[in-house]
Amino acid sequence: MPDGQAAKEKKDNLAAKPGPRRRLKVAHPERCIGCDSCMFACSRIRTGTVSLQNSAIKVQTQGGIEGDFRVVVCRDCQDPPCAKACPAGALEKRPNGRAVFHKDRCTGCGSCEKACLVGAIAMGKENKPIKCIHCGACVDFCPHGVLELEEISPAAGG
């Protein structure tokens, strides 16, 4: 299932040439039922673990189950504050606009987490960020069509 896709997307990610790319979008947050399948998909497929902590996507209750669910995903900013905030160059802005993560350079300082107002950076194992790569693994495991992958041109974005 999404493994091949993830690998392909990763390769796309690393391509230096700007081109169209795909971005994860919370298309219908109101349809979320809070099953957490997306979070399990992210940790399982990205990190090979069973975890809610190691997930780049976060579904949270607000005011308990009687409130609305909040679905937090990376917006894939054109000028990513997480990359700007990183003192070690571990989050690097690519010409196509996407911030990619170099684990070996990361010192685990957590500046990226603080810089993201959306709250889309999760600190996972060894206190290193789990950065969304917009691979769409979570999309395939959303039973209610909350999530979508959208095509965007290099000029677009946040």
Next chain:
Amino acid sequence: MRVDKMPGKVLYIDLTKGESWSEERQELFESWLGGTGVGIRLLQEECPSGTDPLSPRAPIILSIGPLNGFFPVATKTTATFKSPLTGELGESYAGGRLSLALRFAGHDAAVIRGQAEQPSYLSINDSVVKIKDATSIWGIDAQTTGVILRDCEPGVGRRSIIRIGPAGEARVRYAGVVVDTYRHFGRLGLGALFGSKRLKAMVISGTETMDVPDIRRYKEIYNRLYKTTVQTAVMEKYHDIGTSVNINVLNLLQGLPTENFRSSSFPEGEKISGEAFADNGLLRRVSCAGCPIGCVHIAALKTAFSKHHEFEVRKVSYDYEPIYSLGSNLGVDRSDGILQLIDVCERLGLDVMSAGVVLSWATEALQKGLITGKDTQDINLQWNNVDGYARALENIVKAPNEFYAALAQGADFAAQKYGGRDYAMTLGGNEVSGYHTGPASIVGQLVGVRHSHLDNAGYSIDQKAIKKHMDPEAIADEIIKEDNSRGVFNSLVCCLFARGVYTEENIIDSLGAVGIVKTEEDLHELGRRIFEEKYRFKAQEGFDLTHLHIPKRFYETVSAAGLVTPETVEEILRIYRKKRGWS
């Protein structure tokens, strides 16, 4: 982090001493898997014969199983205790976010002993366990308790908050524990144990991460189970109309208990059907954490409190059972009336099924003059009187007189005191669920380990037998098969709604994927052993299958399978006992 290793961490909490510690009990989980298998063994260790279930000596045991957190729909937590309602085995299951919270906090089971000196709640955040003062929230309803604790405790967004309402504090024998607002440890009085221990609530959250022995194999099995769950018809019933789809089905079959089982069909049934709820009140559906189905149906109950378009809006969850117990069983023909009564039970923290059956007995007892207006304090308990029933529920908790205090002890207790035992609808001391489908439902609830319709689904066996004749022996065989296999299922701990997904093959494969090797024979053997252990506890506490009370009403009202005769029930029971080797 755990790799290829059996879970086995048991958290012990002693409320009297104010202490907690963890023990590695892998051998327990290796032999008994988890959930109810581990639960019954811990109960035997912790609860000596004859223990008063509401004394400090009586334990509360919560346990999860090897699949919780790892696979879809493995969302349940087992509670095991001695029931203050039946005086023997107490067992209840809740969904919500609890099983995941326990898993990620790293506790495979929790044993709660003793009695706190003052009202307390437990804060469990990973391995940090704190017993905190709950004096300021004692007496507050179950829903508001959740709202308050949310602001005091860490783990926002994915923790589990379980709590009792005033019913548990007052030790009503069928008080439940509300789990994450819309799910419950409902049956058999766990809430009264919380109350007796002065334990108002537990807040649990965790950040642990688990590994699996072979990630490729794990993903393969996960994908298979996930696909089966969301893409096939196996679960259809649960995510469209929900369990309440059965109101119309059973009404048509003459299996829907109405007005205290005086009838098995409700002429107004259409108005309180699952379809009617879905069309008129359904607001949204939500899931237990880890389940992609979303069977929790939540309705908006909108009540005007002035003539100027001012409304109170409450979000109330509903299912088949509360619609039966507080609806057709009380002759209530309005969905908003039923939601109002469910809401009262939610706030008080009462088990809806027992509460409804207690009220339906009281209604009939008042009609027949066994009790009077003096007993009811002038509340006119009559079919469809929603406001009267709502006030009576409050009184059951407040116990302003002897009559309401008796109701707080259950229908059978009240009927033994005031009369009318022939129509106090209990089996094995537990108020019955909403099925008058035939003999298998009666026998199933009688012999079931916790006297629940979900022990062996006798109601479903009856419906099969209506389509294709089954003799008493075939019915007994089927009950035994379900008794045993559900013992395993409830040790995983998967939601029973997913039994179509978790075939034996899928159970073996999913266990294999987390490093636990079991064969078909192992599972059958385990199911048998778990059942026997439970009966060992039941017998120790005085349960005797040869001396059981069956209310005559079951034989007077036509069921989906026609009139049931005592002879048929006796015959199935006789064969059942013989096959169990107890004759």
